[in-house]
Amino acid sequence: MFSIRGDVKDYDWGILDGLTPWTQDSSGAPQAELWFGVHPSGPSPIDAVVHEGETASPTENLADHLTREQAPVLAKILAAGRPLSVQVHPNAREAKRMWDQQQIAGPTVLADAYEKAEVLVALEPFDAFVGWRPTSDAAEVIERVDGLALAAAALHAEDRVAAIQLIHEQQLQAQAFVAQLPEAIDRANDAGSMTRVMSEAEIAAYRQAAENFPADIGVLMTPLLDFVTLLPGDAVYLAPGIPHSYVRGIGFEVMTSSDNVLRLGLTNKPVFVDRALDILDFDADPQFIHGSASIAPVGADFRLEVVTAGSAPLAAGEYRLVVAIAGGVVVAVDGQTRKAAQGSGVVVTAGEPDAVVAAQGMAIAVMAPAAP
Incomplete structure (x- = not known):
C-alpha cells in the first residue's frame, strides 16, 4: 500500500482557492485540479510512509514505485x-x-x-x-x-x-x-x-x-x-x-x-x-x-464505488485507489492499515490481497484491471 497526496494544477480556469478543502492551501489564486496517479505530467507525491514502512523522501512520488500498467x-x-x-x-x-x-x-x-x-x-x-x-x-x-x-x-x-x-x-x-x-x-x-x-x-x-x-x-x-x-x-x-x-x-x-x-x-x-x-x-x-x-x-476500463459513512470491500486482483473526499479514510489490507486525511489517498496494488475501506464521511474508490 502507498499513502499519497495529490499534485496541484493551477490552470487559469480554476476556482480561486477552489481546492483548499482538499489541499489546506489558500493561495488566493486559481486552483483547478488535484491529480492522483503516475502520469508523468503530475505524479502523486508519496505521503509520510511508503510500502513496507520505509520513510519517504521529500521528492518521492508514486511513479517511482508503479508503472502505468500497474496504475492505469x-x-x-x-x-x-x-x-x-x-x-x-x-x-x-x-x-x-x-x-x-x-x-x-x-x-x-x-x-x-x-x-x-x-x-x-x-x-x-x-x-x-x-x-x-x-x-x-x-x-x-x-x-x-x-x-x-x-x-x-x-x-x-x-x-x-x-x-x-x-x-x-x-x-x-x-x-x-x-x-x-x-x-x-x-x-x-x-x-x-x-x-x-x-x-x-x-x-x-x-x-x-x-x-x-x-x-x-x-x-x-x-x-x-x-x-x-x-x-x-x-x-x-x-x-x-x-x-x-x-x-x-x-x-x-x-x-x-x-x-x-x-x-x-x-x-x-x-x-x-x-x-x-x-x-x-x-x-x-x-x-x-x-x-x-x-x-x-x-x-469503461475502470469503475468507481462511492463509500459514505461506512465501509466497503475492495477485491484483490485490481489496482485500487481510494481518495478521501469528506473526512478521513482508513484502508486495511491483511492486517495493515493506511490512513488518509481529506484530500489524500491510498493505493493498493493488484498483487495485494483483498482490502477494506472505511470512510468517516465520503471516499471514492477507483478499481481497474492492472499488472500486479
Whole structure:
C-alpha cells in the first residue's frame, strides 16, 4: 500500500482557492485540479510512509514505485470556475497512430500514446457541455448569427463536419461572431422551435463562454453541444471521441492514465481542428449515472464505488485507489492499515490481497484491471 497526496494544477480556469478543502492551501489564486496517479505530467507525491514502512523522501512520488500498467488510471478533484476548452480525446488506435506520426514529423499534438476515456462525478452542482445537440437545434442558433448561413445550412443537412469547418474558417472575424451569440441564443430560445427550452443555467453558460473568450471562434462550437447540469452524486461517462467542455462546478474525475486533449476552442492553447475532426464520434452518446454509489460505465476500463459513512470491500486482483473526499479514510489490507486525511489517498496494488475501506464521511474508490 502507498499513502499519497495529490499534485496541484493551477490552470487559469480554476476556482480561486477552489481546492483548499482538499489541499489546506489558500493561495488566493486559481486552483483547478488535484491529480492522483503516475502520469508523468503530475505524479502523486508519496505521503509520510511508503510500502513496507520505509520513510519517504521529500521528492518521492508514486511513479517511482508503479508503472502505468500497474496504475492505469488517473483521478482528479476538479474545480472549474469558467469553461474549459471544447475538446475530444482519442481512442487507443488513434492515439497510437497520432503519437507515432508526431515522433516522425511533428507537430506535438498528443501528450502520450494512450487512449483517454473519462467519468466525472459531481461533488457540487456541475454544468457541462457534453455530446451533441440535435443538428436542427444547433442550426436554430447558428442561423441567427449573421455571416454563418453556410454553417447553419450544413447543420440543417446534418453535416456537422462541414459546419465545424465553416465556423473555424471565420477565426479572423471571431470577435464579431462571438459578440452575436448571446442574442442568438435568446432569439432561438424565444422562437420555441427547438426540441426543448434552454434553462437559465444553460443560457448563462453560453454568455460566460462569450464573455471569457471574446475573440475565439470556438465559442461558436458550443451551440453544437448539448448541455447538462449534474447534481451532486450524478456522473457522466465520456468515451473517446465524444466532445465536451466542462463549464463550472466541483467534481471528481477518473480517466485512463492519459493527458491527451485535442481542442476545438475556448482555449489559449493550440487548436487542431482537422485532427480533432478525425477522432470525433458523431454516433456515441454520453452515459449518465444518477445518484448511484456504484458507477460502472459500459465499455469503461475502470469503475468507481462511492463509500459514505461506512465501509466497503475492495477485491484483490485490481489496482485500487481510494481518495478521501469528506473526512478521513482508513484502508486495511491483511492486517495493515493506511490512513488518509481529506484530500489524500491510498493505493493498493493488484498483487495485494483483498482490502477494506472505511470512510468517516465520503471516499471514492477507483478499481481497474492492472499488472500486479
